Amino acid sequence: MNTAGKITSFTAALAVSFGAAYGLGNTVGPLDGTEPAPQADHMNSAASEGGGDGNEHAQSPPGGLQISEGGYTLDLFTPRLKAEQEGELRFAVRDRSGKAVTTYQREHDKELHLILASRDLATYQHLHPTRAADGTWSTPVTLAAAGDYRVFADFTPGAKNAPDLTLGADLAVAGAYKPAELPKPSRTATVDGYTVTLNGTLRPGTAGDLRLDVSRGGRPITDLQPYLAAYGHLVALRAGDLAYLHVHPNGEPGDGSTEPGPEVSFTATAPSSGTYRLFLDFKHNGTVRTAAFTVHAGAAAASPQPAEPTTEHEDGGHGH
Template sequence: MNTAGKITSFTAALTVSFGAAYGLGNTVGPVGGTGPAPRADHTDRAEQEGAGDGGDHAESAAGGLQVSEDGYTLDLLTPRLKAAQEGELRFAVRDASGRPVPSYQREHGKELHLILASRDLATYRHLHPTRAADGTWSTPVSLPAAGDYRVFADFAPGAKNAPDLTLGADLAVAGTYKPAELPKPSRTATVDGYTVTLNGNLRPGVAEDLTFDVRKGGKPVTDLDPYLGAYGHLVALRAGDLAYLHVHPDGAPGDGRTEPGPAVTFTATAPSSATYRLFLDFEHDGTVRTAAFTVRAGAPATSPEPDGPASGHEDGAHGH
């Protein structure tokens, strides 16, 4: 969501920055810093809905570090779940008066995008909940392991001139907890027989291209399916505080210039020298899959070992 900018190329790059808001905004400090939490502004909505215009793109700060911002609050009505059991996650987005937000702007086909990630970054979910008549949201979810999770609501209220926001709240999952170690940095991820290779380095304060190459059985995948109006979606979370950024390729299926694979390119700027977990969602043969990478800003990912899929990730975890 922002979505987060919010969910928007193959062959063309959206400038994504963890460090500066579109235009001028708050800078995301180093992990553990004491400065104010950053805003999660995004590209101009008209640019996103009209992806492929070829225009310049501004930069976006990482977000999701605040439960309340600009008069809007994420109210997590289900603060606890049980591990390995399907439950219902309920929440509301409230305005300054405390009432549920009555309307939203649709971005990439959805009014709100929901991301769940464990604090150890081993588990990741990209969901699309349902909004009830009373303004509350809900979605079924099953999380494989106990521990602390972060819930990110990525949306744009329907009010005129309302900001694009990513709000975050903590979710506790009961059970025996054994935190996983963060996978070592690697340029290769494998998921369901697909191999995705990352080219490019993430560096603090410098815009760099990150290109993902998707292959199956060693052959380039050139017929990726459109998923929420794009051929790929990228979520990046900073280890330590889970600063969040969700971006999409510049371009759209059917725009006459965006190829359906095998490569997708993003231009990213890290806010600090730190370790990040990247989650690339792509759809092929009707199934959404996630390739996960660990990268270090300031140093290339040199591990030759392939990185497996996000732990606990299931194709069904994507809400459609």
């Protein structure tokens, strides 16, 4: 499926996906430190299992919260790693018969996108592992902090009419563990001297645009580079259960209308309230960077404070 078609399907599917999103007002309005509400959804999954705000659409379970869905199972061969030591993460996706899947549809130049996130949302990596002929995937990974992690495999099997899936499994990282506090909600994030400003509206049950503007030293960046057929990628994870949302941008490089910055826009719908961590990947001057935000939906506005994300970005294995 081409990128433009995929974006259209995402926009429609998001109306019944993800569970508790983040509220941003017309210029990123309500952002506060309220405790997260439970349950969220994935882009092709639907809403909430466990309290929301009454806008949930009870269909599929939230994305990334299940190890099996749609007849496919994530088989994680490496359930444990050691902090501060490089290890190899290995896994396979199995079909109903138990056979490892060996054919996938390519989405944004990759067959499978792999996300690693710590339960406290202080650590985030987006990787693209290598698939062997027998269907086994592997990638080197180093995680600086010990603790509980979630592994997300985002893919579409190659079978005809196969669903878009995000399957999740737990990963334990051994070492001295001290959970981090979630950064306060903010409409801005900084990374490597770049400032990313988040604008737009994301409300339960209603499609809204999220616009992220990239600048450096007060000057807009107008020469973002294509990275896997897009100028930016956005992943959102809900605090509390790490329900997963992966949103592709509106437009694509070379379509005649999408500019290479400073704005990267997305369309998404969130059917319930909650606190989320957003991770935007963008490429400039040959380097992929990740800007991270904490946002909250469904509460009164509060004065936002700049977030200082502690995001790990593994460009060597990251293909998103």
